[in-house]
Amino acid sequence: MDKKDIRSLLRNNAVTVMFVVLCTLCMIFSGQSVSYVIYELFGRLSRNSFIVLALIIPIVAGMGINFAITIGAMAAQISVLWVIEWGVGGIGGFLLAMGMTLPIAALFGFLIGKLLNKMKGQEMIGGLILGYFASGLYQLLFLFIFGNLIPLNTPGLVVKGSTGVANTIDLNSGAGGGIKYALDGIWRTDFGTTLYVLCGIVAMALIVGLLLKKVEKKKAIIGVGTAAVLCGLYQIPAVADLFSMVKVPMITFIVVGILCLFNVGVMKTRLGQQFRAVGQNRTVANASGIHVDKVRLIAIVISTVLAGWGQLIFVQNMGSFQTYGAHEQVGLYAGAAILVGGASIRKATNGQAILGCILFHLLFIVAPPAAKNLFGDAAIGEYFRVFISYGVIAMALVMHAWRGVQARKEKKEQQEAAAK
Amino acid sequence: MSAEFVLEMKNITKQYGENTVLSDVSLSVRPGEIHALLGENGAGKSTLMNVLFGMPVIHTTGGFQGQVLLDGQEVHVSSPHDAMTKGIGMVHQEFMLLPGFTVTENIKLNREITHRNFFSRLMGKNLETLNMNKMSSDARKALDSVGMSIDEYTRVEGMPVGYMQFVEIAREIDKTGVKLLVFDEPTAVLTESEATQLIKVMKAIAESGIAIIFITHRLDEVAAAADSITILRDGKLAATRNAKETTIVELAELMIGRKGEAMVHTDPREVPHDEVALRVRDLHVDMAGEEVNGVSFDVYKGEILGIGGLAGQGKLGIPNGIMSLYESSGDVELFGEKLKLNNAGDALRAGIAMVSEDRKGVGLLLDQSIEDNIVFNAMQIKGEYLYKFGPMTLKNSKAIRAQAEKMIKELDIRCFGPTQHSGTLSGGNQQKVCIARALVMGPRFLFVSEPTRGIDIGAKKLVLETLVKLNREQGMTIVMVSSELQELRSISDRIAIVSEGKLVDILSPDASDADFGLAMSGIKPSEHHEKGDGAQ
Numbered sequence: 013m014d015k016k017d018i019r020s021l022l023r024n025n026a027v028t029v030m031f032v033v034l035c036t037l038c039m040i041f042s043g044q045s046v047s048y049v050i051y052e053l054f055g056r057l058s059r060n061s062f063i064v065l066a067l068i069i070p071i072v073a074g075m076g077i078n079f080a081i082t083i084g085a086m087a088a089q090i091s092v093l094w095v096i097e098w099g100v101g102g103i104g105g106f107l108l109a110m111g112m113t114l115p116i117a118a119l120f121g122f123l124i125g126k127l128l129n130k131m132k133g134q135e136m137i138g139g140l141i142l143g144y145f146a147s148g149l150y151q152l153l154f155l156f157i158f159g160n161l162i163p164l165n166t167p168g169l170v171v172k173g174s175t176g177v178a179n180t181i182d183l184n185s186g187a188g189g190g191i192k193y194a195l196d197g198i199w200r201t202d203f204g205t206t207l208y209v210l211c212g213i214v215a216m217a218l219i220v221g222l223l224l225k226k227v228e229k230k231k232a233i234i235g236v237g238t239a240a241v242l243c244g245l246y247q248i249p250a251v252a253d254l255f256s257m258v259k260v261p262m263i264t265f266i267v268v269g270i271l272c273l274f275n276v277g278v279m280k281t282r283l284g285q286q287f288r289a290v291g292q293n294r295t296v297a298n299a300s301g302i303h304v305d306k307v308r309l310i311a312i313v314i315s316t317v318l319a320g321w322g323q324l325i326f327v328q329n330m331g332s333f334q335t336y337g338a339h340e341q342v343g344l345y346a347g348a349a350i351l352v353g354g355a356s357i358r359k360a361t362n363g364q365a366i367l368g369c370i371l372f373h374l375l376f377i378v379a380p381p382a383a384k385n386l387f388g389d390a391a392i393g394e395y396f397r398v399f400i401s402y403g404v405i406a407m408a409l410v411m412h413a414w415r416g417v418q419a420r421k422e423k424k425e426q427q428e429a430a431a432k
Numbered sequence: 433m434s435a436e437f438v439l440e441m442k443n444i445t446k447q448y449g450e451n452t453v454l455s456d457v458s459l460s461v462r463p464g465e466i467h468a469l470l471g472e473n474g475a476g477k478s479t480l481m482n483v484l485f486g487m488p489v490i491h492t493t494g495g496f497q498g499q500v501l502l503d504g505q506e507v508h509v510s511s512p513h514d515a516m517t518k519g520i521g522m523v524h525q526e527f528m529l530l531p532g533f534t535v536t537e538n539i540k541l542n543r544e545i546t547h548r549n550f551f552s553r554l555m556g557k558n559l560e561t562l563n564m565n566k567m568s569s570d571a572r573k574a575l576d577s578v579g580m581s582i583d584e585y586t587r588v589e590g591m592p593v594g595y596m597q598f599v600e601i602a603r604e605i606d607k608t609g610v611k612l613l614v615f616d617e618p619t620a621v622l623t624e625s626e627a628t629q630l631i632k633v634m635k636a637i638a639e640s641g642i643a644i645i646f647i648t649h650r651l652d653e654v655a656a657a658a659d660s661i662t663i664l665r666d667g668k669l670a671a672t673r674n675a676k677e678t679t680i681v682e683l684a685e686l687m688i689g690r691k692g693e694a695m696v697h698t699d700p701r702e703v704p705h706d707e708v709a710l711r712v713r714d715l716h717v718d719m720a721g722e723e724v725n726g727v728s729f730d731v732y733k734g735e736i737l738g739i740g741g742l743a744g745q746g747k748l749g750i751p752n753g754i755m756s757l758y759e760s761s762g763d764v765e766l767f768g769e770k771l772k773l774n775n776a777g778d779a780l781r782a783g784i785a786m787v788s789e790d791r792k793g794v795g796l797l798l799d800q801s802i803e804d805n806i807v808f809n810a811m812q813i814k815g816e817y818l819y820k821f822g823p824m825t826l827k828n829s830k831a832i833r834a835q836a837e838k839m840i841k842e843l844d845i846r847c848f849g850p851t852q853h854s855g856t857l858s859g860g861n862q863q864k865v866c867i868a869r870a871l872v873m874g875p876r877f878l879f880v881s882e883p884t885r886g887i888d889i890g891a892k893k894l895v896l897e898t899l900v901k902l903n904r905e906q907g908m909t910i911v912m913v914s915s916e917l918q919e920l921r922s923i924s925d926r927i928a929i930v931s932e933g934k935l936v937d938i939l940s941p942d943a944s945d946a947d948f949g950l951a952m953s954g955i956k957p958s959e960h961h962e963k964g965d966g967a968q
Contacts, residue, residue: 281551282544283558289541292530299528300542301513424718 027407028354031371034400035378042381049377051257056373057366058196058264059329063322064346064365065271066315070135071360072279073311074291077347077405080124080139080312083146084319085339087117091320092191092327093158093181097166101188106195106328113320120146121316125309132294136357143343154335182332192331196261203255206262207246211239264325271318272362287311291358319346348372348401351408358412375400435504438463438611438643439484439520444498446479446490453479454496454667461612466634466644468658468675470651470687472952473743473915475664477647481614485515485522502611519611521604523618527596531589536564536571538588539603545570574606575599578633594626601633605642613637614645619653620932631657649742649931651680651953665689680960684949688917696896696922703925704734707767709877709909710754715762717746717753724749724760725933731877731911733767736903738924738941739913742952746933747913748789751879755779755786766877780813785870789882789913791862798855802847803836805854805865810872839868843898860891867898878902880912884919896923917948 022029039049063081070078091112095105124142131138155176164170164177168185171178183192218235221227245251278284286307289297298304323342327333350360353368376397383393439461446454454476461467471477482490483500486509490496499506502518509515512522529538545567546552546560571584580598588596597618604613615634619627634657638644646658654661654675661678663670663686670686710731717724724746731737741747753760756776764771772778797805810816817832818825836850843864847857854865863883870878880899884892900923902908914920920927921941928938929951936951937958947957 278559280562281559282546282562285537285544285562286542286558288532289530292532296528296530297542299512299524301516302542 025354026411027352027404028367028371031352031375035371035374038375038378038382040382041385042378043385044378044381047254047257049374050254052377053370053374054258054260055329056376057369058261058268059326060346060349060373061268061366061369062271062325063319063342064349064369065268065275065362066318066322067346067350068275068360068362068365069278069287070311070315071350071355071357072284072291073287073308074294074358075128075308075311076136076139076357077343077350078139078312078315078319079136079343079347080128080142080146081315081319081322081346082143082339082343083120083124084113084117084316085323085342086146086150087120087316088113088320088323088327089150089181089333089335089339090116090153092183092324092333093154093164093169093177095191096181096183096186097164097169099166099187101186101190101194103194103198105186105188105191106324109191109324110321113324114317117317117320118313121313122309124316125312128312129305129308140343143340147340150339151336177335179335180332181335183327184331191328194328195264195267195325196329199262200259201262203258203260204246204252206260206265208243209262211243215239261329264329267325272366275362283307283310344405345372345401348404351404356408356412356415372401435501437461437501438503439645440499440501440504441480441484442499442501444480444483444496444500446483446496448493452667454483457498457664457667457669459662460672461643461645462660463611463643464638464641465659466638466646466657468646468648468654468661469664470649470654470661470683471664471670472687474666475687476667477664479667480664481522481616481645481647484509484520484614485512486510487512516607519609520614521607521610521612522614523597523600523604523616525617525620527593527600529588529596529599532587534585534587535575535582535599535602536568536584538599539571539574539584539606540567541603543607570606571602574602577605577636578602579629579636593621594623594629597622597626597630598633601630601637605637610642612643612645614647616647617649618646619648619650627653649953651683651950652955654683655680663687680950680955681946684953685944685946686949688945688949688952696893696900698900698923701925704732707733708765709733709767710911711763711765712750712754713763715750715753715760715764717749717758717760719746719749719752719758722746722749722752723933724753724930726762727930727933727935729928729935729938731909733909734903734907735925736899736910736912736923738920738927739911739930740915740917740920740927740948740952741930741936743915745931745952747915747930748881749933750930751786751881751911751913752788755784755879757788777813780809780873783874783876784879785809785873785875785877786879787863787866787870787881787883789885791859791866791886796854796862796866799853801851802840802845802854802857802865803832803850806836806839806850806868806872807832809869810874814873835872836868839872843868844894858891859887860894863887863891863895864898867895871902876909878908878910880910882914883912884914884916892919899923 066081066084067078070076088109091109094112095109100108124139127142128135128138158164159170159176166186168182169178170176182190184190215236218227218232222229222232279288286297286302289300289302290304290307294304319342323339327338349368349372350365351368352372353364353366355361355364355368379397380390380393383396384390437460439459441457441459444454444457445452457476457480459469459480469477469480483496488511491510500509501507507518509518530541533541545563547563549559549561552558552560568584575582575584578598578601580595580602582595588599604610618630622630631653634644634646646654648654658675661673661675661683663673663683665687670689673683708730712730713728715724715727721744727746727750739747739750749758752758753773754764754771756774756779760773762773764773766782766784769782771782797808807817811818811827817828817835819828833850839845840847840850845861845864845868847861854862857865867880883895883899887895896919899910899912903910912920912924924941926938927941929936929948931952931954936954937956939947939951939957943957950957950960
């Protein structure tokens with residue numbers, strides 16, 4: 013790799029590189045123990061990564077970051093309210109909430125998609141404003157309709173003497189015991205077990221693939237080798253210590269894994285091909301007979317429903333949520349996270365989403381204590397991370413525009429070189 | 433396949449509102465023949481193809497009259513997709529390829545080969561898994577048939593343009609049941625050797641029984657490839673010829689034709705050639721769709737030079753490049769002084785004015801009054817019509833009004849008065865306001881670009897007469913760019929014809945139709961005649 017390659021690699025991943033540096037610095041100054049940070053990180057990953065992965069399909073379909081996922085989150089919160097009111101607890105309640113979220117979010121997604129199809133090229137700003145607008149309707153629903161026109165009987169959901177749903181919804185309340193940890197709590201295990209299970213599955217899959225001649229020999233050997241090395245490393249007490257605090261919510265991570273597989277799998281279908289075609293060039297897609305508006309609509313509906321489920325995973329982990337505020341930052345934080353991982357508003361992969369999630373939340377964990385140590389005030393770190401999430405999005409947009417200019421320049425140079 | 437013609441279009445008439453763009457045009461194509469469709473811009477070629485493909489633009493403007501027959505059966509093509517299923521394919525001038533897809537994925541776009549899986553059984557066909565192996569073997573077959581050795585897994589991004597063209601063709605061939613392929617200006621972006629290769633491929637395709645409609649303006653390629661030829665002119669059928677029984681000269685003549693008498697009469701005079709007003713050497717202009725690739729010419733003081741050529745060949749790029757409205761390079765001298773390019777202010781200050789072809793976009797501030805429009809450039813560039821108070825300036829309304837009234841009288845602008853908004857004027861009068869604005873700059877040299885586009889006949893005459901008057905009475909040197917050859921011939925002293933960004937030849941307005949036709953298709957008439965004579 014010569015100098016030019018390294019430079020373009022750095023340039024193309026400037027945001028990611030910057031975040032790695034920032035996280036490392038904050039990590040050093042925070043004075044937190046590594047095992048605590050890892051513990052926190054696993055918690056945050058389990059509740060946040062699903063919603064970030066929900067952004068991938070619209071990006072591939074050329075609609076940019078779907079900031080309208082806030083509306084999917086609203087659908088989830090409506091479902092949670094009723095599941096608590098009905099007193100269905102545990103995993104049953106969670107599944108019921110998922111089932112309820114599906115049609116509500118799909119309907120919202122359909123409406124969002126219809127609108128975004130009328131404002132092609134401005135989907136991101138459209139989705140953002142739509143989120144604010146929907147917030148108003150959501151407040152109307154929760155302040156005036158629920159609890160007033162449609163009475164709620166569960167104690168805690170309404171505050172006596174005031175109107176509307178209470179400010180905070182506690183997921184432990186309700187007759188059925190609530191849905192806190194409904195998914196996380198099914199099977200929690202320590203990191204070691206998770207690692208062995210994961211490595212075992214990967215190794216098995218590779219060996220089976222090799223026997224069926226679907227996987228190359230070299231690839232299989234590297235995969236199995238890596239798994240073995242990881243398990244070996246974990247045998248070192250110092251390494252194992254780092255993960256000693258972690259309790260892995262297996263089912264949640266399995267669900268996230270399934271979503272990753274879905275994102276990969278759907279791209280290998282006819283529908284996925286249509287997403288990619290529409291994302292690259294609507295005119296060409298249209299000329300080949302693809303129903304562009306319909307494909308975009310499907311992308312937004314899928315994304316909105318997934319975002320709703322993502323929000324369910326988030327709130328069941330948190331145990332309670334701010335009735336009127338929990339959805340507001342969802343789009344912003346998820347969008348910033350995927351960009352941090354190296355995705356652009358035109359291209360995104362599972363890996364980028366997960367990496368982005370790790371880096372973004374790592375900064376969330378270590379920035380406040382680092383600021384406290386450096387400036388004597390944790391609020392500066394708090395301020396810093398909010399500032400950074402907006403900054404990352406702005407930077408990604410600027411870089412997108414800049415790359416466009418750069419690409420045009422290069423193309424022109426190539427043409428001139430060819431002409432000579 | 434018993435029918436004699438694979439496609440017959442009978443008595444097609446199409447109107448856009450009052451405007452008849454196609455009248456009583458017929459076209460018949462035999463199976464396995466290459467049928468060339470010739471015509472100038474606006475002759476109706478694209479409208480005819482839009483009818484054939486059932487483009488939405490046809491249906492939303494009231495449809496068309498006439499019949500379309502495929503294999504002798506009357507058909508109604510409702511959409512481009514419908515056309516595809518009926519076996520009509522199109523190789524586009526603008527490539528319809530996705531850069532991020534491989535060759536295979538592009539060839540199979542929206543016609544992917546899939547197999548069923550668990551989810552597709554539940555959720556429908558759209559979730560079926562792609563069968564990449566089968567798709568690429570099909571793509572390989574199609575690529576082989578157009579003589580392309582390129583790997584089917586290559587991404588289209590970064591491929592030479594010529595290859596992209598062949599990928600497009602491979603995609604059309606891969607469609608099952610294709611009976612008719614339309615090639616829209618396929619050689620425009622190709623190098624000479626690629627073009628030769630393309631014609632070879634077209635012939636091979638035709639031999640396999642697929643008919644081809646070949647739209648082009650390159651007459652030599654028509655002669656090399658076509659079996660029969662249909663020529664359109666002004667929305668009417670000019671002629672249908674068998675390739676063996678015609679010559680390039682005849683085709684050129686048919687394509688241009690005489691379009692009525694000259695609109696403006698000018699007294700014949702000697703072409704001025706004493707002093708060079710504008711010397712242009714190796715001008716390149718980067719104007720999308722109107723690129724200029726190395727044009728050199730001289731304009732003499734006191735003459736009217738016409739620049740003609742088909743649309744998209746670069747004639748508009750010349751004035752826009754010299755005026756620095758688009759990025760350009762080359763040497764330009766105005767009355768012996770070097771003109772710096774890429775700074776519009778410099779060109780204006782040097783004394784060149786331009787009446788833009790984009791009257792509403794660049795030319796006029798539509799919601800400003802006539803008088804403000806007339807003095808706008810003079811005020812902004814030269815700082816005229818202003819009172820100055822130190823760093824501050826104030827409009828000199830009195831001087832502006834006087835100048836505007838003078839111009840309105842001189843150019844006979846029909847309006848209520850100098851304060852009327854220019855947006856409410858008719859097209860011809862708007863054009864005159866543009867000319868007035870150019871004149872207020874006190875130019876030594878005037879570019880007029882498509883001055884009669886979109887205005888009615890009476891107004892055209894007035895605009896042209898104004899130009900002649902300016903030239904004869906004030907000695908203004910004028911370069912007029914126009915798509916309408918007749919207009920150029922009626923007032924120009926010499927006419928330069930541009931094709932594919934290059935100057936083909938400078939002709940006298942009295943040169944024959946055939947010469948103009950040849951020049952527009954990029955063949956220098958004098959050379960062609962020499963060659964022709966030599967062969968005989």
